[in-house]
Amino acid sequence: MAPPSLLLHYSQRRLSHSTRGGFFFVPTTLALLTSLLILFYLFTTSNIFFLHYRHHHRQPDLPLERPGVPSSGGSGAYPVTGRSFPVSLDRAAGSSPGEKSPGVSGPAVAGESGGRGVNAGQRWSGDRIDPSGDHVNTNDVYHNRDVFEKDYREMNRSFKIYVYPHRRDDPFANVLLPVDFEPGGNYASESYFKKSLMNSHFITKDPTEADLFFMPFSIARLRHDPRVGVAGIQDYVRDYVVNITRRYPYWNRTGGADHFYVACHSISRSAMEKASEVKMNAIQVVCSSSYFLQGYVTHKDASLPQVWPRQGDPPNILSSKRNKLAFFAGGINSPVREKLVKAWTNDSEIFAHYGRLTTPYSDELLGSKFCLHVKGFEVNTARIADSLYYGCVPVIIANHYDLPFADILNWMSFSVVVTTLDIPLLKRILKEASSDKFSMFQSNVMKVRKHFQWHPSPVDYDAFCMVMYELWLRRSTVRVPLTASFGSN
Numbered sequence: 001m002a003p004p005s006l007l008l009h010y011s012q013r014r015l016s017h018s019t020r021g022g023f024f025f026v027p028t029t030l031a032l033l034t035s036l037l038i039l040f041y042l043f044t045t046s047n048i049f050f051l052h053y054r055h056h057h058r059q060p061d062l063p064l065e066r067p068g069v070p071s072s073g074g075s076g077a078y079p080v081t082g083r084s085f086p087v088s089l090d091r092a093a094g095s096s097p098g099e100k101s102p103g104v105s106g107p108a109v110a111g112e113s114g115g116r117g118v119n120a121g122q123r124w125s126g127d128r129i130d131p132s133g134d135h136v137n138t139n140d141v142y143h144n145r146d147v148f149e150k151d152y153r154e155m156n157r158s159f160k161i162y163v164y165p166h167r168r169d170d171p172f173a174n175v176l177l178p179v180d181f182e183p184g185g186n187y188a189s190e191s192y193f194k195k196s197l198m199n200s201h202f203i204t205k206d207p208t209e210a211d212l213f214f215m216p217f218s219i220a221r222l223r224h225d226p227r228v229g230v231a232g233i234q235d236y237v238r239d240y241v242v243n244i245t246r247r248y249p250y251w252n253r254t255g256g257a258d259h260f261y262v263a264c265h266s267i268s269r270s271a272m273e274k275a276s277e278v279k280m281n282a283i284q285v286v287c288s289s290s291y292f293l294q295g296y297v298t299h300k301d302a303s304l305p306q307v308w309p310r311q312g313d314p315p316n317i318l319s320s321k322r323n324k325l326a327f328f329a330g331g332i333n334s335p336v337r338e339k340l341v342k343a344w345t346n347d348s349e350i351f352a353h354y355g356r357l358t359t360p361y362s363d364e365l366l367g368s369k370f371c372l373h374v375k376g377f378e379v380n381t382a383r384i385a386d387s388l389y390y391g392c393v394p395v396i397i398a399n400h401y402d403l404p405f406a407d408i409l410n411w412m413s414f415s416v417v418v419t420t421l422d423i424p425l426l427k428r429i430l431k432e433a434s435s436d437k438f439s440m441f442q443s444n445v446m447k448v449r450k451h452f453q454w455h456p457s458p459v460d461y462d463a464f465c466m467v468m469y470e471l472w473l474r475r476s477t478v479r480v481p482l483t484a485s486f487g488s489n
Contacts, residue, residue: 141413141444148408148469155472161202162210164244175221175228182456186382187220188309189287189463190264192454194218196464199457211475212258212283213250215240219263219271230267238274256281258476262467263287264306266378269295283474285467287380292400302470305404305452305463307385317391318446320366325349325430326395327368329357330383336375336397336420343424350427365390369438370416370430372397384415388449393441395430397423405451405466407473414444 142148166176178198183191194216197203204210217240222228228236245251251259260283263271268286272279272295279295289296289303332338332354344352352372357364365371371387375398384404387394394415396403403411411417418429433441451466458464 139413139440139444141410141447142408143410151472152469155469158211159202159468159472159475160204160210161197161212161214161471162204162207162250163197163214163216164248166216172217172225175218175225176216178216182309183454184309186306186308187264187287189304189307189454190218190220190262192307192309193262193285193304193464193467195456196454196458200464200468202468207248207250210250210258212260212471215244215259215261215282217261219261219268220265222271223265223267233267233271234274237271237278241275241278254281254476259283260285260471262304264304269293283471285471288378289402289404290379290400291402292379296402298402300474302467302474303380303402303404303406304467305385306380306382307452307454307463308382309454310389314362314366314390316366320391322367322369322392324351324364324368325427326370326372327351327364327392328372328374329353329361329364330374330376330381331355333376334374336423339420339423340372340374340397340426344426347427361386362390365392368392370395374398375401375420385452388414388445388452391442391445391449393438393445395426405470407470408466409448409451414441414448416441 166173168177170176178195179191183195197214207213217237219233222233222236223230241251241256256277259278259281261278262285264287266288268284269288272284278284280297284296284301285304286296286301287304287306289301291298326349328340328351330337332341337354341352341354344350345354351364351368365386369392371383371390371392372395373381373383373387379398379401384394384396396411396415396417397420399420403409416430416433418426422429450461452463453459454463
């Protein structure tokens with residue numbers, strides 16, 4: 001007979017083996033069941049197993065909020081035209097002059113992929129349903145024409161901007177004062193805005209009647225100033241804000257919430273790193289308006305259209321034969337452009353070219369139905385304005401781009417937004433538009449192109465006036481009163 005201690009040791013050993021096997025089997029089974037449940041959930045609730053191009057193009061349907069109407073302002077400060085702009089808008093196809101726009105849609109976001117699909121009928125039809133259940137006409141170039149007309153008139157009548165004053169003998173007059181020549185090039189929008197503002201009736205010398213305060217430094221000109229350069233821009237902006245907070249009371253009463261600056265060069269993204277209160281509080285009117293960037297705050301900041309200035313109208317804009325389906329030309333300075341050229345460089349209908357063109361750029365735009373705006377270093381380029389100027393329907397391939405004037409314009413009515421994932425399906429997407437739909441696109445292009453043009457002196461509904469309207473929407477409605485002694489500074 002075996003000793004009791006030996007029996008006890010044998011039984012404990014067997015129990016240990018059986019328990020160890022059980023403990024291994026139970027978690028393995030649970031892990032397998034959990035994985036199967038996760039796969040089943042994804043299969044039944046997500047589009048991940050069914051990659052289809054129509055699942056990436058729905059625009060967010062957000063209500064458009066507008067603050068209250070401010071009190072009217074007084075006389076201007078700088079030499080101004082002193083005129084008010086009359087309101088006269090062309091009606092979209094199918095709208096009578098007395099017809100009310102059926103609703104307000106939210107701002108367009110280029111390439112936003114939220115996984116919420118729309119069917120082909122919704123994508124190319126002239127109607128859709130907003131979250132409240134109302135019918136929305138997507139053929140009109142404005143979200144709500146009546147609201148825009150009413151607000152524009154009030155903005156034109158009462159909106160006032162105070163510009164921090166700087167003398168012509170200021171050491172940085174080249175940075176702070178408007179240029180005395182016609183701006184040109186890729187970043188002309190920045191100089192054109194300041195030049196137009198100083199020639200407008202929106203200027204006031206009385207800070208007590210100002211709705212917003214303009215900090216007139218030019219990021220583009222600071223970049224080329226040998227005293228500052230790229231490395232010194234952050235220090236310059238920080239010192240500028242410190243100076244105006246010490247000399248004037250206006251920044252301190254709101255923390256800068258009623259201040260703004262304008263910049264078109266991409267270096268503005270990092271220009272505010274040493275002045276975080278500008279980045280977080282002030283209104284940033286910038287060309288590099290991406291929801292993906294940490295420094296850009298949607299709805300607080302505004303998108304400035306990047307426009308290569310051109311005067312007049314190109315010849316044959318309407319009679320031009322547009323034989324190419326789509327056109328792109330530019331440097332390969334991003335993975336998105338590399339993907340586009342790789343997919344379509346040898347195609348007979350989509351002309352995707354990198355490097356210098358052998359034919360005039362204008363001829364290619366005039367000869368194409370769709371013109372591609374493709375993200376480079378930044379989401380913004382001048383290609384949208386180029387497309388509109390030459391009557392070509394813009395195709396926007398730039399995820400997270402907060403499109404210019406999205407509070408006002410219905411981008412679905414005159415452009416096509418394509419996510420970067422859908423570049424291989426580009427031809428199929430564009431060919432799905434019927435001839436009637438393309439005609440509607442092109443007709444609306446002709447209506448909105450005036451909003452993307454600059455002039456030496458403001459012209460009704462041009463780019464300057466539209467930027468002013470965006471600023472008017474963002475003005476502060478909570479005012480801290482200024483005393484008479486404050487206003488005398």
